[in-house]
Amino acid sequence: MNQTPVVEARNIVMELGHGAGRVQALKGVDIIVRPGELTLLMGPSGSGKTTLLSIIGCILSPTEGTLSVAGNATAGLQPEGLAALRRKHIGYVFQSYNLFPTLSALENVRLALDVRGFDRATAARTAREALISVGLEHRLNAYPRTMSGGEQQRVAIARAIAGEPSLVLADEPTAALDSENGQSVMALLAELARDPKRAVLAVTHDTRTIDFANRIVNIEDGKIKGERKQKTKQGALRPEPKSSRAARIGNPIKQEA
């Protein structure tokens, strides 16, 4: 397994706010995220985990410290440069799915590929494959308003992975889901992390997700308080993959009615 880190963050300090209201959200964080792993970043509200995710995701620039994503240093990059880095190397899964309500599932995924510069035919084919790989072959043309939360989150995951990013970041991916759908989504993320070229980092405070992680990093009050590695239960959920993208991602999770 290739162990070159996908994310290498050193001494990350992040100050938010202005004047008297200025606070230090991150106080010298070091974190490394390796491919082939699902890392959970856990901590209580206000601990700085979402701020750290935003920095690792090249959405925010740290006040101090250095960050490298897929071998690219982010220091000195302007917003357009950071956007290019996100486009090339990062896929996002949001707590509220953030799907485009006026676009179908297929179009939502195609849009992310269009942003990445895929041509029309390739984008359509790749988007379709990505949705099939997350078990949504029967919902390709469904609109978000007609889909359950679990289905919407799977569309969001398909959107995140369609461009083959080396880093998938998930922000509270199970927070808006019931227990069963939450487990399914975590199983899917765990399968994604089995790709030796890809790392998955999920921010969560949902303790039900712990079993799916290879590594758990605890953050509290803007500082890393510790981390531990563990064996996961993902293997039990994954029969032998059969083809192409499904082989890379794993078996689709249980379909919802």
Place this chain on the structure above:
Amino acid sequence: MVLTLAYRNLFHDRVRLTVTLIGILFSIVLVAVQLGLYLGARKMIISMIENANVELWVTSYGAKSFEEAGTLPGRERHLTLSVPGVQAAEPLIASFAEWRKPSGGSTLVVVVGTNPTTGALAPWNVVEGRAADIEAPDAVAVDRTYLENLGAAKVGDTAQIESTRVKIAALTDGIRSFTTAPYVFTTLDRARSIISMPSEQSTFLMVKLAPGADVELARAAILERLPGREVLTKAEFRDRSLDHWLFATGAGIALIGGALLGILVGTVIVGQTLYSSTKDHLNEFATLRALGSSSGYIHRVILLQAALSAIIGYLLGMAIALGVVELSAGSALPIVMTPGLAATLLGLTIGMCAISAFAAIVKVTKIDPAMVFAR
């Protein structure tokens, strides 16, 4: 996908789309009517000058327009004809006079006295009778759209101009007057008789040059022989008439001002609706930004929304504007729609919508993609 997203954003909220389209539509109709009126007025003001087959006009000093010029004493013609390169110098009379309707009442007309056989200026677009028919006794030619104003109904009807009896011998179509005083074509002698102008006098001399003659040289030579007169090229006389009627009187300013107002109203309405649409889709644009889209990609979505609004609004607006043009055809001030004006309106609409997109683009440029985590 940019087009798909722009289209879906636009059609997602039908109420807002309707408001946007109504805004563009009214703006286009207003601008089309105002500019159409301007073009219509322009066409009427210069119709005589444009239809005269001559290169130079000799006028009394300070002539303001075709309808408002002094009198040339009469010796100008021979002096002008003596200039090398001058092929013909045809007198023309243009003067306001009172048309007395057979049924009573009167209206102001512009008597145009000309020799219809010289080819310099004769009634055109003749739809009943012939241009040369004005040479018959008492004969005049009028435009059929003015028949009702003149208290007449058809060729053969009679009336009186000042104290001279006239008989309608020919009808033209579309020769309308900006002053609302209908043009009445007749012969030079009859015109002189009507307005009591001494023989040999005229309002203008229309100068036809020999093929290859230099216009500027001829003009200079005529001016040398006619001190105290003006010699205008067709373009100069046209511009002077337009300046007088459209700008000195303020009529053109009002029309152009109305058109500018239409553009302003349209820009504000489209801008407001695009801005509110962008605000409504801000989370989506922030998501796009988080997914790594460039600012340019998002700007293209907004500009395409503006362009789609422009094209749909333009088509609807033009359909109504063409209806208004059709309705105005027989009115005192017909609205003119030309391919050039239609193209100008399309350009204006697209420009208006692009400018309207500015506020939305500024808003979206300031998007913090981190807001996707705040939901």
